[in-house]
Amino acid sequence: MKDKDANCKNWGGETICLPDLEHLAKAKEFLTKAAAQYKQGQPFWLMVGFVRPHVPHVFPKQYFDNVPALDDIELAPNSNFTEDGLPISWLKEGPAKGIDLPIDPPKAQSFRRGYYAAAAFSDDLLGQLLDELEKLGLKDDTAVIMSSDHGWGLGEHNHWLKYTNFETDTMVPVFIRAPWKTSSVGKRSAALVETVDFYPTLVELAGIPLDKNESIDGTSFAHLFENPEATHKDAAFSQYPRCWDEKVGHTYTKPMARCAGVDRTKFALMGYSMRTEDWRYTEWVEWDGSKLEGSWKNLVGVELYDHSKVSTSDTKARFEQTENLNLAGTADKDLLQKLSTQLRDFFKADGPATEFVAFTV
DSSP states (O other): OOSSSSSSETTEEEEEEEEHHHHHHHHHHHHHHHHHHHHOOOOOOOOOOOTTTTTSSSGGGGGGGSOOOOGGGOOTTOOOOBOOOGGOOOOOOOOOOOOOOOOOOHHHHHHHHHHHHHHHHHHHHHHHHHHHHHHTGGGOOOEEEESSSSEEEGGGGOOOOSSSSSSSHOOOOOOEOOOOHHHTTTTOOOOOOOGGGGGHHHHTTTTOOOOTTOOOOOOOOOOTTTTTTOOOOOEEEEEEEEEEEETTTTTTTSSOOOOOOGGGGGGOOEEEEEEOOOOOEEEEEEEEETTTTTEEEEEEEEEEEOOOSSOTTOHHHHHHHSSSOTTTTTTTTHHHHHHHHHHHHHOOOOOOOOOOOOOOO
């Protein structure tokens, strides 16, 4: 590629071409147009996505200077698979060797360091975009939200990458700056919110009436900018499927596949997950491909994780110190029934579970 290409840049005498550089260049171009329109009274909305730190970890090598040296990279403290966990909840992805075979520490450190450096690259690009926002005189009039489409495992529970219903994969970072909400500056909230809430929240923050006839699943959490200690939702929901691994056979007692390239009518299971203030509760049910919904009477496995003992403000601990023990096999049946009813009510299932199954390795 030529130096003049938008996604190429000279880094320390080396020409590197990366899609994220093109994304930044195009975002700045759109932002310049938006600034001109805004001065004529036309509001704007712009969404920008950067690929990194998604794999492969490809980035200018100078970003290694922004992260600890290889030997100083901390390993996940819970590198073994969840105690009493379900094999179907785990996937052999990334550098993982096997459900009970954590990768060698040097390899884990190398992967984590690559992730951190790739994240530093993405952070730099975001910073450049925010600088452009300020340069164009839009900083004080523009709400900015930074988030992600999913979380990422870095060895916790002997799990890497994504494709699960674990906290590591379903929880995403959310940073929002609305300059006119001065009381929210520097504040954090422990309220449960969902990505479907982003649109109605930004609409309210912008002072735009929300059309009730729009197909909107989320609800605005703009009130948290005035009172970060307030609550928003009782639970956040997610779901992720499983497919048969033909090398292993049709069994629920061993890890399954992630449904890559599999038609949705051919899924084997669906994992429905719910995160409340104190618990993560997941039910795995057989998938009805003809109806494209879970066959709730065919319950395959249940997961229950206690989150009450970790501060909601300690994000690192929430990733590393939780979901290390599946309590579904020993928990109070009334608690399981309550959580099952709440989960199934949300997904409009055909009745609460009457039997709770917990497979172990």
